Amino acid sequence: MEVKKFGVIGAGQMGNGIVQVAATSGLDVLMSDIKEEFTAKGFQTIEKNLNRSVEKGKINSSDRDAILSRISTTTDLQDMAGMDYVVEAAVEREDLKFQIFRDLDTFCPPHTILGTNTSSIPIGRIAAQTKRPEKVIGFHFMNPVPVMKLVEVIRGLATDDETFQTTWDLCFTFGKTPAEANDFPGFIANRILMPMINEAVFCLYQSVGKAEDIDTVMRLGMNHPMGPLALADLIGLDTCLAIMETLYDGFKDSKYRPCPLLRKYVEAGWLGRKTGKGFYQY
Secondary structure (H helix, E strand, O other): OOOOEEEEEOOOHHHHHHHHHHHHOOOEEEEEOOOHHHHHHHHHHHHHHHHHHHHOOOOOHHHHHHHHHOEEEEOOHHHHHHOOEEEEOOOOOHHHHHHHHHHHHHHOOOOOEEEEOOOOOOHHHHHOOOOOHHHEEEEEEOOOOOOOOEEEEEEOOOOOHHHHHHHHHHHHHOOOEEEEEOOOOOOOHHHHHHHHHHHHHHHHHOOOOOHHHHHHHHHHHOOOOOOHHHHHHHHOHHHHHHHHHHHHHHHOOHHHOOOHHHHHHHHOOOOEHHHOEOOOEO
16 A cells, blocks of 8 residues: 555654655655644654764755654644554553544544554554554664664454555664564563663662663673663663563563662652653652
């Protein structure tokens, strides 16, 4: 299926990144959120990123202006009715995602593919909220979206071949490298990554080491570009907790139990970079 009009639900960190790569690839993109201040902030972030690319000589000012001209915004989800493909990039909450998909299923024509950028919630569970489960698929980008090359493509039980192939092809259109994952909680990336981050939090919780030392061990000893606690702050501790809870609920295995310190930080509103405090001060 040819995709000409592309919609993104959510103008936050992940959403505006997806909008940027889609518009850069030449698609007309509609970015939606619940408030104009959110869509305006998302657009400003994209503009800032593109200005940085102009300064570095990666694109010229005409390219930047053309990309921005392909982006429009809305606070009315019904405007997604004109899209060929819609990706949901809302916060990692089942109830919120389920409602978005029920609404999209009502507003969008039958041919519209509904993708989700969920980082852990099973695709089949989301697809079951619609009357088009064959048109629902996991389209999981990595953060920061404009920089990271990987996209996980996850079939639900009912996802048909056309939906999968269209999504797979879009990855290359966006300049990304796709990897196929089966529909299990956390898929591949977060089933491996989040328990590692959670174990690093346990090391801090049990005073095995200070945050700086835990991250130094993983950066210099394991050659990771960023330590797990700094990475958790970048991702958002609330997102990390939500993913760990999805893994724990999905597998009923104690190895996925969220560290109490992670929960304590989230309850205190210490969510990482976005709030100025997490395992580090920003």
